[in-house]
Structure formats: C-alpha cells, structure tokens
C-alpha cells in the first residue's frame with residue numbers, strides 16, 4: 001500500500017527538530033503525510049524492541065550525463081553505435097556517488113549503528129539495516145506507531161514525518177518504513193487485506209479515435225485496404241515479408257494497463273483467418289503488480305478487450321508463430337511507472353519514488369525489478385502532457401536509462417490531433433488543461449525524446465496499397481510540440497525545415513516551436529480489421545499503428561541478430577539521420593485537427609502529423625545493417 005505522500009512534503013519542509021538526536025547535526029523534516037489514508041487509524045505506540053528492516057534509498061549519481069551516454073550508443077556516427085550496456089553497467093553508471101554512500105554511512109555510525117550491521121542492496125541503490133523501533137526513532141527523530149486497517153491488518157510507520165540531518169538529506173531519496181505504508185505486516189494480527197477498489201487510472205488512455213463498427217466481411221482481402229485494412233494490407237504497404245530466424249534470442253512485448261485484458265478466442269479467430277499457422281499461439285504472460293500470476297483470457301466486455309485484442313491480433317498476425325510475443329500486464333491503476341519499476345528495481349525509489357496521487361495505490365506488493373524487458377516494447381496508451389513536470393522528467397529519465405540497454409520504447413502518439421489523447425484537452429491561457437479551444441496539448445510519454453512516437457495513416461478512399469497513404473482523416477493522428485522537453489539535437493534539421501515550410505499557416509502562439517516534435521514515425525491505423533467479441537470489426541487508431549510498427553522493428557532486430565549485431569534500441573538518432581532518408585515513405589497529405597483548429601498539415605519531410613513517414617521494411621533492414 002502506498003499513500004498520499006505529497007511531493008510538497010519532500011521539497012518544502014525545512015522545519016527543524018531539536019530533540020531526540022544523539023548526533024548533534026541539525027535535522028530537517030524529509031517526508032510526512034498530511035492525513036492517514038482512508039480506512040486506516042492510529043492504533044498504538046510501536047513496541048520499542050520491535051525490529052524494523054530500515055531501507056534508505058540513496059540518490060542516484062550522474063543522471064545529467066544520460067543524454068551524452070545514450071548518444072554515444074545510439075548516434076549512427078558514433079564508433080560505439082549499438083554497444084548497449086548491460087543492466088549492471090547502467091546500475092554502475094548511475095549508482096550513488098561515493099560521497100553519497102559515505103555521508104549516509106557516517107550518519108548511521110555517528111548515531112550508533114555499527115557499520116557491520118549495514119548492507120548495500122544488490123543494485124547499490126539502497127542501504128539496508130535492521131534496527132529496533134527505539135533506534136529508528138532516534139535516527140529519524142520521529143515516533144513510530146502501529147496503524148490498523150478496518151479489515152484488522154496492521155502496519156507500522158510514522159505518518160507525522162521523519163527527519164534527516166541537514167547534510168544527509170541531499171543524498172537520500174526516501175527511507176522506509178516511514179510514511180509509505182508499504183510495510184511489514186505485524187505477525188498474527190495481520191489478516192489478509194480485503195481487495196480495495198483502485199483509484200481511477202492515471203491519465204493514460206487508449207487512443208480510440210476511430211469509430212468501432214461492424215464490417216462487411218466481403219472486404220476481408222488485401223485489395224480493399226481503404227475499406228478494411230488487414231494483415232495482408234500491412235505486408236503489401238510496407239513490403240513486410242520477413243524470414244525470422246533469431247526468434248529465441250529476439251523479443252518483443254506489448255503492454256496492457258489496468259483492467260485491459262486479452263480475449264484468447266478473439267485472437268484465435270483472427271489468426272485462423274489471417275495467419276493460420278499461428279492460430280494456436282498465445283502471448284507469454286508477464287504479470288506485473290497483479291495478485292494472480294495466471295492469465296485469464298476470457299473477458300468479453302468490449303471496453304476491456306478491444307485494445308489488447310487489437311494489439312495482439314496485429315503483432316501476432318505479422319510475426320507469429322515464429323517470434324514469441326510477450327504480454328506485460330500491468331495491474332493497479334496501470335501506471336507506466338509500475339512497468340518501469342518492474343524492469344528496474346532502482347526506479348521504485350528514484351527521486352522519491354512514484355507519485356501515489358497519480359499512480360494510485362497498489363493492493364499487492366509492488367514488483368520492483370525482476371521483470372526482464374523485451375527488445376521492443378509497444379504501448380498503445382498515452383496521456384496528455386499535463387502530468388506534473390517533475391513526474392514527466394522522472395519517468396522520461398528512466399525510459400532513457402532503460403534505452404541504454406538496447407530497448408526500444410514505442411508509444412502511440414494519440415488520436416485527438418493536437419489535443420490530448422482521450423480527454424481532448426488543450427491549454428488555457430493560465431496553463432491548465434481544459435476542453436478546447438486553447439493552446440495545443442501534446443501527449444506524454446510520447447513527447448519524451450527517448451520514446452519513439454507512432455502516428456497513424458490510411459489508404460485513401462478508392463486508392464490502393466500502391467498509392468501514397470495520407471494522415472488519418474476520421475480522427476487526428478496525435479502530433480505537435482512538447483511544452484516540457486526541448487527539441488533534441490537528433491531532429492533539429494528536420495523540425496527546422498518543417499517550421500520554415502509551415503510559415504505562418506498555423507498560429508505560432510498555439511504551440512511551442514522549441515519543443516520536441518512528435519510523432520517520429522507512423523503506420524497504417526484506419527480502418528483496421530480486428531476480431532472483438534467474435535465479430536469482425538473495423539477499428540483503428542495510433543493504437544493499431546504502434547503494434548504494427550513494433551512487429552516491423554522486431555523483424556529488423558531479427559536481421560541484425562542474424563548478422564551478430566545488437567538490437568536497434570533507441571532508434572531516434574538513427575532514423576532522423578541522412579542514412580535513413582529513403583527508409584520511410586514520406587506522407588505529405590492530411591492534417592491533425594484539434595483545439596478548435598485544423599492542427600498541423602503533413603508536408604514534405606518530417607511533420608508533426610506523420611513524423612518521418614511509414615516504414616519500407618527491406619530498406620529499413622538494409623540501413624540498420626549498414627550500422628555496426
């Protein structure tokens with residue numbers, strides 16, 4: 001359980017505490033809770049002899065070097081291109097400095113904790129020591145209590161807050177158990193906690209700008225790709241006829257959030273029709289923060305299955321049965337932070353840990369590390385760039401750190417044009433997100449420069465796969481410019497060219513031309529054929545484009561692995577370079593309306609509607625095989 005710890009508590013507090021510290025250092029409040037979480041009450045003082053497994057999360061070092069490290073691995077001009085780091089190297093590069101570990105050790109020692117009792121966590125991000133409640137109260141200048149939940153279970157903590165010596169607090173992200181309530185159960189008193197309802201999902205939404213409708217099954221061929229886009233259409237559009245040979249070494253994963261869940265019968269029906277060899281294949285289930293590790297693929301509520309059905313039908317329609325496909329099923333509110341926590345245990349506490357106000361509470365012990373990421377991670381969910389800036393920076397930094405290991409993060413760019421995905425919000429003059437009109441509000445994490453954002457295209461009415469595609473017209477393919485992340489160097493040239501060509505045709509006060517531009521690439525996203533609740537359905541969106549692009553990139557990785565090269569990892573610096581100029585079909589027609597405007601126009605070259613364009617698979621492979 002995690003509770004309403006506010007960031008303000010971390011940043012604002014400078015109240016000092018005179019009492020209760022044997023070492024004379026001035027103490028400052030580090031974290032506290034404004035109120036107990038619902039259904040919890042303060043029960044009694046904690047027994048001074050009870051043992052607490054104290055964990056001190058240390059501040060990571062060298063984060064400011066992340067961009068430089070990453071470019072050294074991902075810039076196609078770098079002699080070290082593709083030499084991704086091992087998880088251990090990444091841990092080492094960003095592990096707390098010696099200064100940090102020494103400062104914390106010295107504090108513990110000065111307050112009477114024998115250094116021999118202190119252990120470092122395996123990833124060097126925590127210091128661990130078993131202390132008595134009495135010792136903890138002195139160390140942290142606080143009082144420990146036992147709290148009781150309505151269901152009878154108990155937790156121990158100090159919700160009034162805890163204090164650290166002033167010279168130590170810059171080296172520490174957080175200490176547990178304190179105010180976080182994700183703590184030890186107290187023996188026999190602890191009944192099993194009742195399942196509590198979760199707070200509504202953060203602001204991550206599945207893009208579903210495309211209307212869902214029953215379809216005329218006579219269009220289930222590769223000819224009418226303007227009326228019904230099938231697996232064969234994508235193969236024809238992108239020359240995608242891969243011969244996968246490295247399927248045991250290679251990996252790809254699709255992320256599903258909160259209660260979104262796959263229906264196995266739908267998947268089977270779809271594969272029987274479009275990829276019969278794969279009809280008996282299911283994804284590999286990777287549960288994250290779930291209370292059951294057994295998949296249940298029998299849900300039939302279309303609101304819960306439409307996205308996962310679409311995602312897996314497309315990926316597995318394109319690369320199964322040869323290539324195993326993984327499902328990262330993220331529980332709780334389905335925060336992307338929970339996914340990243342599961343990939344990297346150090347992220348659980350990084351910069352103060354997740355934000356329970358946004359990420360919501362978890363009813364289960366959180367998965368911190370232990371989940372192996374896949375080479376390509378496809379996420380058909382995104383939210384507006386209206387999370388707190390600190391929250392977005394923290395999450396984006398982590399995506400960058402994971403990218404150093406050669407992982408590609410693909411996110412849908414959204415289905416509401418220049419407005420935020422799902423909510424359709426824009427920015428009012430005072431900076432708050434409001435229903436339009438207003439300044440454009442792009443989507444996060446798509447705007448994180450370490451993410452490759454995928455937009456959506458269509459075969460125009462009456463046209464075929466041999467004609468150029470356009471930006472989708474039934475909904476605006478998400479695109480625009482970040483208000484948080486500055487324009488990265490890798491897209492400097494293309495974005496400047498676009499802005500020049502755009503001239504004054506879009507009111508420049510509506511967007512931040514210095515921000516990172518999205519999307520990076522695009523793929524067909526309308527009208528996509530899927531089987532949902534046993535019916536052939538027309539749907540689509542950037543949430544269809546993303547798994548299609550993921551399948552194509554996975555086959556590129558296969559080709560690189562076959563040549564004893566590494567996976568492509570963070571592709572942005574490569575695909576924007578002149579080496580890749582012919583690897584994408586430039587999309588030059590269409591707009592992405594939103595916020596009471598027509599949005600941006602697609603133009604020659606990169607544009608904030610369709611990015612660099614749609615992939616040409618054989619060329620993409622060739623170009624990525626040029627690189628070391």
Ligand SMILES: *[C@@H]1O[C@H](CO)[C@@H](O)[C@H](O)[C@H]1NC(C)=O
Nearest residue numbers: 053117118119120128129130
């Ligand atoms: C704390 O005590 C537990 C239970 O005895 C033990 O498993 C753990 O290794 C100890 N931790 C440290 C840091 O000594």
Ligand SMILES: *[C@@H]1O[C@H](CO)[C@@H](O)[C@H](O)[C@H]1NC(C)=O
Nearest residue numbers: 241242243244245246562563
């Ligand atoms: C696929 O690749 C394998 C191994 O390189 C080769 O033996 C086989 O002929 C290829 N199949 C096709 C259809 O190209």
Ligand SMILES: *[C@@H]1O[C@H](CO)[C@@H](O)[C@H](O)[C@H]1NC(C)=O
Nearest residue numbers: 427428429430431432433434
């Ligand atoms: C900001 O502006 C919007 C729209 O004008 C308004 O609804 C909202 O109350 C304002 N918020 C603040 C904090 O001023």
Ligand SMILES: *[C@@H]1O[C@H](CO)[C@@H](O)[C@H](O)[C@H]1NC(C)=O
Nearest residue numbers: 460461470471472473589590
């Ligand atoms: C441009 O896209 C629209 C749909 O948005 C389509 O009707 C039109 O035919 C396209 N024009 C060209 C030149 O491709």
Ligand SMILES: *[C@@H]1O[C@H](CO)[C@@H](O)[C@H](O)[C@H]1NC(C)=O
Nearest residue numbers: 483484485486487512514515
């Ligand atoms: C524009 O984007 C930059 C980052 O590139 C940011 O620092 C700045 O605050 C943004 N301006 C507005 C008005 O949002």
Ligand SMILES: *[C@@H]1O[C@H](CO)[C@@H](O)[C@H](O)[C@H]1NC(C)=O
Nearest residue numbers: 214302532533534535536537
């Ligand atoms: C699927 O088709 C059946 C039969 O036509 C219909 O009864 C059912 O409502 C449809 N389901 C959905 C989700 O449209």
